[in-house]
Amino acid sequence: MSTVIHTENLTKTYESAFGGQDVHALKSMSFEVQSGEIFGYLGPNGSGKTTTIKMLLGLIFPTSGKIRILGSEDITSNHIRMNIGYLPEGAYYPDFLRGEEILKYYGQLYGLSGADLRNRIDAVIDLVGMSHARKRLMRGYSKGMRQRIGLAQALISDPKILILDEPTTGLDPIARKEIRDILARLRDEGKTLMISSHELMEVELISNRISIIYEGDMKVHGTIDELLVDREVVVEVTDLDEPGAKQLEERGLTLEDAISGRARVRVPEGMDVYNAIEICRSAGARIGSIAPRRETLEELFVRVVGGASRAKAEKAA
Ligand SMILES: Nc1ncnc2c1ncn2[C@@H]1O[C@H](COP(=O)(O)OP(=O)(O)O)[C@@H](O)[C@H]1O
Numbered sequence: 001m002s003t004v005i006h007t008e009n010l011t012k013t014y015e016s017a018f019g020g021q022d023v024h025a026l027k028s029m030s031f032e033v034q035s036g037e038i039f040g041y042l043g044p045n046g047s048g049k050t051t052t053i054k055m056l057l058g059l060i061f062p063t064s065g066k067i068r069i070l071g072s073e074d075i076t077s078n079h080i081r082m083n084i085g086y087l088p089e090g091a092y093y094p095d096f097l098r099g100e101e102i103l104k105y106y107g108q109l110y111g112l113s114g115a116d117l118r119n120r121i122d123a124v125i126d127l128v129g130m131s132h133a134r135k136r137l138m139r140g141y142s143k144g145m146r147q148r149i150g151l152a153q154a155l156i157s158d159p160k161i162l163i164l165d166e167p168t169t170g171l172d173p174i175a176r177k178e179i180r181d182i183l184a185r186l187r188d189e190g191k192t193l194m195i196s197s198h199e200l201m202e203v204e205l206i207s208n209r210i211s212i213i214y215e216g217d218m219k220v221h222g223t224i225d226e227l228l229v230d231r232e233v234v235v236e237v238t239d240l241d242e243p244g245a246k247q248l249e250e251r252g253l254t255l256e257d258a259i260s261g262r263a264r265v266r267v268p269e270g271m272d273v274y275n276a277i278e279i280c281r282s283a284g285a286r287i288g289s290i291a292p293r294r295e296t297l298e299e300l301f302v303r304v305v306g307g308a309s310r311a312k313a314e315k316a317a
């Protein structure tokens, strides 16, 4: 495995034009993206994701810090440009063009022409599952289809790296799944992907590694397996009546999704599972299943960022 994207103490300050306050969009960002992985770059709106991405692409300049892509610090060179595919946040393509015309346009921007261009368009349009609709106007595409054309556009130069800014935001669950499947396939074919999102669960499903950033600082960094440990056990029960439910809660168990006698019973960290099962039984419930429950990325995020905003509030007070 080799390092494909490397950033070191990257900062970006947007200076105010009219004597207002400068925006410290990125404070000191250091991370690495390894070849062949999906790197999830997560954080709420305004945390600095797009700023980072634009600096990686050479669209804006860092205030300080270093960027190395494919081993080179000359990130605007032709070699690097050809090897980064980019899907901007909320990408817009003219309604009156056909899907394949958009790809032709972008292919030409990359210097492709003739049979090479035609072959590349066929390949990417097939990869994103849009062959059947390639001659239709963008106007008639669903949001998911537009986004798939956006992905095809990012792939037109057959880049090693794909940088996708919020690629699934605003899509319905089926379209999201389709995009996720394509992204996972691209990874399996050897591409390196950096995907930003403010919707954590979205990326958790396919990322190998993630960073969670907040107000320009990195708060969490690691593999999903490192970060999300099994924190508690969940027992699914049936035949639970109201007095029984009350009994469980009195003895320190938490009920989730309790509906018509069914419930998920969360066993807190530190409580013996056998003990919890005994409590359920004595409350008259039947045990359906027992399984460890992982903390979700969203819970981790709230834990970490909740801590950060509390610390800030305390400092301000
Ligand atoms: N061109 C700009 N000028 C001034 N402030 C900006 C500019 N672009 C972004 N910002 C500010 O920088 C911060 C980070 O923005 P951004 O990188 O777009 O975050 P994200 O993509 O995570 O939503 C925000 O506070 C945003 O308002």
Ligand SMILES: [Mg+2]
Pocket (backbone or CB within 6 Å): 046, 049, 050, 051, 089, 165
């Ligand atoms: Mg953004």
